[in-house]
Amino acid sequence: MARRAKRPVQDDHGPLRPFLKWAGGKRRLVAQIVPHLPRQFGRFHEPFVGSGALYFHLRPTRASLSDTNERLVRTYSGLRDEPDRVIELLSSYPHDKQFFLKMRAQDIDERSDAEVAAWFIYLNKTAYNGLYRVNSKNGYNVPFGDYRRPNICDEPTLRHCAKQLKRVKLQLSDFESAARRARKGDLVYFDPPYVPLSATSYFTSYTTQGFGLEDHRRLRDLALALKRRGVHVRLSNSGSPVVRDLYRDDFKLIPIKARRDINCRAASRGEIIELFIK
Template identity: 45%
Template sequence: MNQQPHSIARPVLKWAGGKGRLLPELLARVPDEFNAYHEPFVGGGALFFALAGQGRIRRAYLSDANAGLIDVYLALRNAVEEVIAALGQHAYEREHYYRVRALRPEALTLPERAARVIYLNKTCYNGLYRENRAGQFNVPFGRYKNPTICDEPNLRAASAVLQGVDIARRRFSTVLDYAQPGNFVYFDPPYHPVSPTANFTTYDRDGFGPDDQRQLRDVFAALADKGVRAMLSNSDMPFVRDLYAGFHIEQLYAARAVNSKANGRGKVAELLICNF
C-alpha cells in the first residue's frame, strides 16, 4: 500500500459501535507518524478508511474473528466486480431476504458470500450483525424506504484502498506476533455491556465476555512494553476503568445508533484509552 491519498472510501458495512461519528476525536489522537497500522477488530473500518483517505497508511493489517466480515474485505480486495455482480442479484424484498439469510455460506463462492453479508447488512433490522451459537445470522428483516444495496462507486473505492492490505481471520491476541515498534494499533472490540439488555457481544458465535476483555487488556499492556503504540475504545464502565488503570483514559461522547428504542439513541459516554 502506498502513501498517496486514495479516492475517499467510506465503510461498506453498517456496524454496531461503528466509529463514523467519533472520527474527528480519533483522528486527533492518532500518532502523526507510524510505520504500519493494525486493526484487530476491523468491523466497519471507519478509522482505517479515514486514515487511508488521508494517505497516512503505508502498510495495514486488518483482521477480525468474524469469518463473514473478513470474507467481505477479502472479496472486495480481490474480486470487487464479482461482488458487484452478485449484489445485482439481490432485491429489497422480505421473502428474498429470508431465503438469502438461510443460505449456507460454505456453499457459496467468496464474492457470493461477501454479497450476501453486504445485502443482509443493508436490509436487516438496524444494520445489526448477530449470530446464534450455531454461527447462523439471525437478525430479522428491516424496514427501509429505499435502501442502497449496491453502492458501486464506494465498493470500487474501498477495493482500491484495500489493495496490498493484509486481511485475515484471526484472534486479536495474534497482533503481538507481528506488530513492531513504530507501529500503531487501534482496538475497537465488542464493548463491555452497560446493562444486561445492552449486550452487543454476539457479533460471532463465540461472543466476547469479561475473560476476553481481560486478555485484551493484557495484550494492550504487552504492546506498550514492546514499544508499539495502541489506542482502544470501550464502554465507560467501572470494570473497564479498573482494567486500564495506569493508562491514559479519556471520556468521549458518541451518538448511539443501535438501540431498540428511539429514545435510547442519544449521546452516551465511552472511553478512549492510549498506551502512549
C-alpha cells in the same frame, strides 16, 4: 528499525466511507479519535476490524486487518479480489422481504469469497439496523429492516474500498495472534465488543457471551505489553466503571461523545460517553 509512514495516506478521493454498517462502528467518531493518534507510525493493525471505519479514513500504505468472524474476513477478501463480481451480484438483488429471507437462509459458507461478500453486504444493508448476529448453528438470524430505499449496491464506495484493500494483509485470527505481529513504531487499534454499561444493555448483549470480562483482561494485558515494546496502542470501549478500573493505572482515558442508535427502546438511545484509551 521499523519503517514509518505519515499518518494520512490519501489520494484525490480523501477519506473513504466504509462499505459496511456496523454496530459500534467508528465512522461518526473519527474526528474525535484522529487527534489522539500518532503523527507517524509503521504498519496499521486492526484486530477487530468490523466496518474498518478508522482504517478507511486513514488509508495507510501498509495495514493488517483481522477478525475472528470468517464471513466478515471473506467479505473483505471477496471485495478486494473480485469487485466486479460482487457489484454484479449486488446489482441483481432486489429489496424484497421474501428475497431477503431466502438469502438469509442460504448455506453461504461453501460459496466463493465474492458470493459471500455479496451475501454479507446485501444482508448488512437490508437487515434490521445492519446487525450481524448468528444463532448456535451459525445461522444469520437478524430480521428484515424497515427501509424504503436501502443503497444495496453503492458502486463508487465499493470500488474505492476494493482498491484501498489491495494494500492490506487480511487475516482470520484472534486479537492476540494478530497484535503480537506488531513491531516497534506500528499502530494497533483495538475496538473490541464493549463491556456493557448494564447487564441488560441491548447494544452489546449479542456479543458479550463471546467476549467476556476475562477476555477484556487479556486484552488489557496485551495492550500494556505492546506499549512497553514501543508499539503505539489505542483502544475504544464503553465508559463502564469496569473499563475505567482495568485501564486507569497504565493508560490515559479520553472521554468521547457518541450516540447510541441501536437499542430496543427508543428512549434509551442518544448521546453517551465512550472511552478512547492510549
